Amino acid sequence: MNFCWFITILLLLHSCNPGDGMDHGIVGGHVSVPHSRPYMVYIQDSRTHSACDGFLIRKDFVMTAAHCKTSHLKVYLGVSDTTLLPTGIDVVSYPHKSFENKPGNDIMLLKLKTPATLSKTVTIIDLPNPWNNKILKDCLVMGWGSMKYEDFSPSKVLRELNVTLKNVTNCFEPDVICNEDPFGPSKGDSGGPLVCGGIAQGIVSFNLKKTEGYITGYTRVSEHLQWIHKIMNM
Template structure:
């Protein structure tokens, strides 16, 4: 496994089809190391090629990410800041549970990964809260997106966790029942798929896609509250 990681990480191709082709991408800054302890780095194998996504811990035995990040093999690494320092022994395997209504146009682009074994919570590994109901009255417009995605057009991903502040815009033309949207020069890019849209310390969205008309950039996030019933079905109580 050490040999596999050593070979993969420097040359990993990021298979995120939702990225906008642009030269200024995330527009954020490096996160303080381990200040986002719910973040996990995901390697997945699709056919014969490895790629990466982000995810976040929602329970000791579950990670949430994007459905388009599903692979035949899924390896999850918690407690990571710099991917160059990944400890192969920290890897967990994930069994994917894709939303039953997920489609190739990124509708319901959400997935839960059942971990084996469960994570051990500590200062570097913690959980991120989800909306408790489908009511999003506490959703604010000022939000945060962390991720290891690319920071420029010619990069394949950031080695260190970065984060960017974004503003939710309810007026944007997106399916508001299933998606939350932001726009502007800053936002997620290739390799950020599956990460959380965090507003007030709660994950309200999952990074899904980026669209452009060559003048403006719109970022869409799968609305977590819309899948509240499905999430509760998959995440049966711990015993």
């Protein structure tokens, strides 16, 4: 299991430079209408250029995957095309202390040193309610990652894909949702949201190759609400 998890980390977190690829992205996805997902955040290490996705949950906090942590992260708000990045914002990273490079607890909060100014192109997405743990089956995933599982060619524009959760039961760990589908997030899509009914229910964490497709693992946000609010209220 640990070896498989190491392989999946390599699949979803990859070094890249903005605009290196052509119009690629979520496997099987299509180009998003520019700025139609204004909560999406592009995350990049300013030295290595490794990239992840995230989403704005408060003016001063972005949520992403813990395995995206590096030493020199910057976040970019209001991005549609990564060849036209605005000025990056420095952050303080708060990865979950129980994350151990395997399924489970793959969640991180990034506190913006300069809070966001909300607008038509920069908005906040809602988190689940603690008293309602139900997840709708018709969801949306998006990112600037690769359009192919086998090769890495990062997207310069945001792409998205409608997914239907076939089984919302947990897998691997109590806070992991798995969904098997031939299409979905790939390399470079880590940290992006699984949006169901306008709510950020999951965080793209990993995928596993199966005989007839891929299983995507999402960190279940509702399992970490207490930790999230503790960090944001520090």
